Amino acid sequence: MLLITCPVTRTDELVADRRIRSVTNHPTHLALHVECPACGAVHVYRTGRRWDTARTRTRIADRAAAQSSADAAAARAARVAVPA
Numbered sequence: 001m002l003l004i005t006c007p008v009t010r011t012d013e014l015v016a017d018r019r020i021r022s023v024t025n026h027p028t029h030l031a032l033h034v035e036c037p038a039c040g041a042v043h044v045y046r047t048g049r050r051w052d053t054a055r056t057r058t059r060i061a062d063r064a065a066a067q068s069s070a071d072a073a074a075a076r077a078a079r080v081a082v083p084a
């Protein structure tokens, strides 16, 4: 059994193994093609330690970039606020 979140209906669905249409092995992850009981479409779910690590690294990098641009905006705002 698998617990998936349908990207169409946004509901969590418990899926039987027989609904797994194919499993593809990639260097960084496994791709499971699952027939969705909620909407009937086939969704792809990727899983694997290296896939999760890569995604976490990307999220951390995105967060750091967002924080530094927020810091830059705050610094610009502070400069504007200081009377010359």
Ligand SMILES: [Zn+2]
Pocket (backbone or CB within 6 Å): 006, 007, 008, 009, 036, 037, 038, 039, 040, 041, 043
């Ligand atoms: Zn679905």
